Amino acid sequence: MKEKFKYIGKSIRKHDVKEKVTGKIKYAGDMKLGGMLYAKMLLSDAAHANIINIDTSKAEALKGVVKVFTHRDVPKNYYNSHKWYKGVDFPRDELILTEKVRHVGDRVAIVVAKDMETVERALSLIKVEYERLPVITSIEDAMKEGTTYIHGLSNKAFEKTIKCGDSSQILKEAEMVFEDVITTPKQHHAAMETHICVAEQDSFGNITVWSPCQVVFQVQLIIAEALDIPLDNIRVIKTIMGGSFGGKGQPILEPICAFLAMETGKPVQLITDRTQSIIGMRSRNASKICVKTAVDHEGKILARNIDADIDIGAYYTNGSAVPMAMGKKSFRMYKIKDQTFNGRSYFTNTVVGGACRGYGSPQIHAATEINIDNIARGLHMDPAELRLKNFVKPYDKDPTGGPDLGNARVIDCVERGMKVFKWKKKRSKAKAKGRFVRGFGMACAVHGNGYHGAYPDFITMTMRITNDNAVVLKSAIHDQGCGTVTTMKQIVGEVLDIHPDKVIVPQADTAFSPYDSAGTQASRVTFVCGGGAKKTAELAREELIAKSSVILDCKEDNITIKDGFIWNVEDEENKFTFGEMVVKIQNELEEDIEVTHTYKSPANPGVYAVNFVEVEVDRFTGLVKVIDVLAVHDIGQAINRDFVEGQIQGGAHMSIGLALSEEIKIDRMGRVGTLNFSKYHIINAPDMPDVRVELIEEGEALGPFGAKSVGEVCAAATAPAIINAINDALDINITDLPATPERVLKAIREKG
Amino acid sequence: MKLEFIVNDKHEIIDVYPGERLLDALRNKLGLTSVKEGCGEGECGACTIIMDGAAVTSCTILAMQAKGKEIITTEGLEKSGELDILQESFMKNGAIQCGYCTPGMLMSSKALLIKNPNPTKEEIKRAIEGNLCRCTGYTKIINAVLDAIER
Amino acid sequence: MSEIIIKTPDNLEALIECLVCANENTGLISGGTDFVIQLSQRKRYRGTIIDLSRINDLKYVKEDKDVIRIGSGTTLTDISENKLIKKYLPSLSQAAGQVGSTQIRNRGTIAGNIGNASPCADTIPPLMSVGASLKIVSGEGKIYEKTIDEVVIGSGRNNLKFDEAIVEIVFPKLSNDYISAFAKLGTRKAVTISKINAAVALKYSPKEKLIEDAKVYLGALGPKSFRSEIVEEALNNKIPSKELLKYFSKALTKQVDISIAGRSSQVYKREAIKGIGHDIFYKLFGNVVPGGDS
Known part of the structure; x- marks a missing residue:
């Protein structure tokens, strides 16, 4: 059988693995510019306080210190680092350095010096006097009447209801209603590269910023707003990314570093250590979600009510977007005619929230998928069967008027997974009586493909075929390590029938990249940017054919393109490489092969992940070992199988952490207990199971070659599947994540 | 202070200050x-190097403690233009994404194979438990x- | 730039010379796995550091007629893999193999683990269970022995004067009918700080099937590892059986209730120590009492 694609779906190596495997590749932290200064921030150790005095004299007296900055020295332009384009606005409550600290980790001062050793010593010599204020560390505290307000006159930052039909009436009258309150923790992104940035000002006053970022145009915008300087005086270059997972999505260091470069007139490298990356950057928002579901005896969901309270931490950032994202997901997995989602965000004196792989999906699916399993238990039904009775079907509409679901294949995922995992057989096994008990669980998740239907979602791309036989795709893409560059190469290679090695894909640089409306966010890169690459390549192909037909003096229909060669089908003897043909076009026609296209995302279908897991619970210690994970994904079509597996295995890693061990612990005083990896435990190799991957590739008509997203949905279903498996093992009802050994033993104890 | 040691088969003499970490000196x-x-704090393994045949975290070692030692970093794996078999294998098997942990992973794996050329899967997991x-x-x-x- | 002076003696005489000049600002390091972290976190800035890691004469495991001698600079990896230690004190081998990560064990030394005197230090309970002693050298050139119990104060403090250094760990070779085991419980399987750890050494001959002379030491339940006579009593003069395992576990729980009464961690630890009890019991008696894997 002839294969459908030549390059699509193949496991081609990432473009930069050789540079990475030899250790030669340079991250922002490896950059050294002539005369470069080093900088680091002093972060607050008080959770809520007014700064009465900062004594920087000893630090400034230290040899090698260039300057120490405090709130007195920085511009007072409030900004919101979540804003990613002109035309949208969110409450602006952030400054470069603050006079009132609102969480442990808030920005108090910055030292700039000639070397890092001096920076560190100077930081230790700064004395800060605080006037302490009452501290709010939980949603419950934040809600209280007459409590301390972190900003303005309420700790409630945002509230919104999304609904279809009338759930309240049905819930009131229903015979069977299952209610669960699920909590999820603040999670650290834990990219191995901590946050870092380099900036330099040139003699014209223009600022260049090098940053491992996700959206160069957002970085440019935030710097402009924070420093009140013209956007076009700022150039942002995306550097090699040492991991982000959303953590480096919002510009945090960039405006600060740009400011330092302007103030000192020297290149500055602004560095954070792990502790600062945990407490001073962003986190996954904590949540407390109450789910009430009415069902009939057959397991058909009649109505559902979801109340989600989100702890967004000390600053607003995306405090409205996360609950909205959670809400929207609630309507795109199960067909529920009557459903209400209430989302509320609260300020607390804790680590600031932001984008984090999944963007609300891990929290909302933890809640709803644990609740679904509890319904199944209550009805003595198989939880997979119960789900199958309620899933959306391909091409269903979103009941709230959101974008159509497209070729939604969640049912296929569950059916395939049940078979491969041998679900029924495993679930029906009698539970062991001894110390170690096995349990089996499953859970599902849905995510999107970009911003279509909500925010502008387009990318402009330029493609040129060079006279040296390369295809250059210029656009503002940001490879986060997932393989974006190679993904684009494969798409372009497929369209032009040229080996992906011949395709050059430079990454985002605001000076040279055409505009992109949203960057690496919202699971849009493969679907939207990949769609753009495909369309742009098609246009380039048309242009190449048209001009070649002039050169070869034949009809366009006679032009053949194959394996990087182009020729007149009637003249097989004279085949040309693209480069040779471009030379002819340039010399004989005084023309070129270059196209520019602005691609608007045509849709925003759902992508689905279904995870089946087996756990072993130690009834004595409460430790849980994940034995097996089977991840079945509806992804339309894999562009690169190896990358897809890599995403799913990495997403599972993050989700297992959320289920079992990861939590930024904050005490009643607002102090952070998990300041480094010795206390903040991400899953290490001995605790990580092999993650088996099954792909449903039924094609999404509006995606490039049928592809949909995978990078975020893969981080959402494993955690609830694990919790469901633990609850299955012991017939307990854990609803607080992570299921620490203490919580597992408590649940066993309470069951008696 | 003068630090004399062998790094990637080369004899090196550098100036370090007493509290300097080996990590910083090498970089x-x-x-x-x-x-x-x-x-x-020696928990993530990104700074792992091989010192006298054993994988160690260079952030928990003073530069001066490397006096007279033989050190291998990822830069030293490539021999006369040929990549180490582990490097080839990491590329072939899709073991690299952002690449930040990769050098440390290579060092821990290499140290394991120096000591034990035929490790089991469990032994590999143990060798990279700190990465x-x-x-x-x-x-x-x-x-x-x-x-x-x-x- | 930094006000730290590092001395790197490469033999015992040179070490003593360094110790002669020691004062209250002098610190000893070997692997440096803990010290260098403190240094980079700006917790220490001044003083003289004597680095023992270059003294190759302190890296050994030796067998004498009645005792095993371990050089203070022996790494935890070497201890965990050493045949003599596996033979004479498996509990120590097991403990050393579970400290930190591979990289940390390759560098961290036994004297460092003891000297840091952390409440959850893993090598201390096994050493205490056999009454190990430490050979200490002073700036005056004197060498004397103290028991490990005397040297470790706990909560991160030790009894060594600033001009003293541990040079050797000595423990008696127990006769063939003694067996030992170690187990720990952390928040995960590997690379974890002990929430509880325990070492047991006891006399047991398969012929008589009777447990005698049990020594049980528990860690992370107080400022330092301590002996639990309650648990020892539960074991002594008993025959290994499933019933004994239950009895042993109950005694461990009782000990937790006494040791950390009222602490928030008591609720969890009193139950979870059952896991440690089982691990140790089956390491000791897995060949005579089946059922260790369930």
């Missing part, structure tokens, strides 16, 4: 930027090491 004085800092990776879930890294053994 700043010898430009060996494959040695990464991820936590500064954290957020991107891959370790599966492809472990497969890469297993593949290198077979070759």
Whole structure:
């Protein structure tokens, strides 16, 4: 059988693995510019306080210190680092350095010096006097009447209801209603590269910023707003990314570093250590979600009510977007005619929230998928069967008027997974009586493909075929390590029938990249940017054919393109490489092969992940070992199988952490207990199971070659599947994540 | 203070200050930027190097403690233009995503293979237990090491 | 730039010379796995550091007629893999193999683990269970022995004067009918700080099937590892059986209730120590009492 694609779906190596495997590749932290200064921030150790005095004299007296900055020295332009384009606005409550600290980790001062050793010593010599204020560390505290307000006159930052039909009436009258309150923790992104940035000002006053970022145009915008300087005086270059997972999505260091470069007139490298990356950057928002579901005896969901309270931490950032994202997901997995989602965000004196792989999906699916399993238990039904009775079907509409679901294949995922995992057989096994008990669980998740239907979602791309036989795709893409560059190469290679090695894909640089409306966010890169690459390549192909037909003096229909060669089908003897043909076009026609296209995302279908897991619970210690994970994904079509597996295995890693061990612990005083990896435990190799991957590739008509997203949905279903498996093992009802050994033993104890 | 040692088969003499970490000396004085800092407390393994045949975290060692030692970093794996079999295998098996943990993973795996050319999967996991990776879930890294053994 | 002076003696005489000049600002390091972290976190800035890691004469495991001698600079990896230690004190081998990560064990030394005197230090309970002693050298050139119990104060403090250094760990070779085991419980399987750890050494001959002379030491339940006579009593003069395992576990729980009464961690630890009890019991008696894997 002839294969459908030549390059699509193949496991081609990432473009930069050789540079990475030899250790030669340079991250922002490896950059050294002539005369470069080093900088680091002093972060607050008080959770809520007014700064009465900062004594920087000893630090400034230290040899090698260039300057120490405090709130007195920085511009007072409030900004919101979540804003990613002109035309949208969110409450602006952030400054470069603050006079009132609102969480442990808030920005108090910055030292700039000639070397890092001096920076560190100077930081230790700064004395800060605080006037302490009452501290709010939980949603419950934040809600209280007459409590301390972190900003303005309420700790409630945002509230919104999304609904279809009338759930309240049905819930009131229903015979069977299952209610669960699920909590999820603040999670650290834990990219191995901590946050870092380099900036330099040139003699014209223009600022260049090098940053491992996700959206160069957002970085440019935030710097402009924070420093009140013209956007076009700022150039942002995306550097090699040492991991982000959303953590480096919002510009945090960039405006600060740009400011330092302007103030000192020297290149500055602004560095954070792990502790600062945990407490001073962003986190996954904590949540407390109450789910009430009415069902009939057959397991058909009649109505559902979801109340989600989100702890967004000390600053607003995306405090409205996360609950909205959670809400929207609630309507795109199960067909529920009557459903209400209430989302509320609260300020607390804790680590600031932001984008984090999944963007609300891990929290909302933890809640709803644990609740679904509890319904199944209550009805003595198989939880997979119960789900199958309620899933959306391909091409269903979103009941709230959101974008159509497209070729939604969640049912296929569950059916395939049940078979491969041998679900029924495993679930029906009698539970062991001894110390170690096995349990089996499953859970599902849905995510999107970009911003279509909500925010502008387009990318402009330029493609040129060079006279040296390369295809250059210029656009503002940001490879986060997932393989974006190679993904684009494969798409372009497929369209032009040229080996992906011949395709050059430079990454985002605001000076040279055409505009992109949203960057690496919202699971849009493969679907939207990949769609753009495909369309742009098609246009380039048309242009190449048209001009070649002039050169070869034949009809366009006679032009053949194959394996990087182009020729007149009637003249097989004279085949040309693209480069040779471009030379002819340039010399004989005084023309070129270059196209520019602005691609608007045509849709925003759902992508689905279904995870089946087996756990072993130690009834004595409460430790849980994940034995097996089977991840079945509806992804339309894999562009690169190896990358897809890599995403799913990495997403599972993050989700297992959320289920079992990861939590930024904050005490009643607002102090952070998990300041480094010795206390903040991400899953290490001995605790990580092999993650088996099954792909449903039924094609999404509006995606490039049928592809949909995978990078975020893969981080959402494993955690609830694990919790469901633990609850299955012991017939307990854990609803607080992570299921620490203490919580597992408590649940066993309470069951008696 | 003068520090004399062998790094990637080369005799090196550099100036270090007494409290300087080996990590910083290798990066700043010898430009060996494959040695990464991820936590500064020996928990993430990004700064792992091989010292006298054993994998160690260079953020928990003073530069002066490396006096007279033989050190290998990822820059030293390539021999006369040929990549080490582990490097080839990491590339082939999709073991690399963001790449920040990669040099440390290579060092821990290499040290394991020096000591034990035929490790089991469990032994590989133990060798990299101190190397954290957020991107891959370790599966492809472990497969890469297993593949290198077979070759 | 930094006000730290590092001395790197490469033999015992040179070490003593360094110790002669020691004062209250002098610190000893070997692997440096803990010290260098403190240094980079700006917790220490001044003083003289004597680095023992270059003294190759302190890296050994030796067998004498009645005792095993371990050089203070022996790494935890070497201890965990050493045949003599596996033979004479498996509990120590097991403990050393579970400290930190591979990289840390390759560098961290036994004297460092003891000297840091952390409440959850893993090598201390096994050493205490056999009454190990430490050979200490002073700036005056004197060498004397103290028991490990005397030297470790706990909560991160030790009894060594600033001009003293541990040079050797000595423990008696127990006769063939003694067996030992170690187990720990952390928040995960590997690379974890002990929430509880325990070492047991006891006399047991398969012929008589009777447990005698049990020594049980528990860690992370107080400022330092301590002996639990309650648990020892539960074991002594008993025959290994499933019933004994239950009895042993109950005694462990009782000990937790006494040791950390009222602490928030008591609720969890009193139950979870059952896991440690089982691990140790089956390491000791897995060949005579089946059922260790369930």
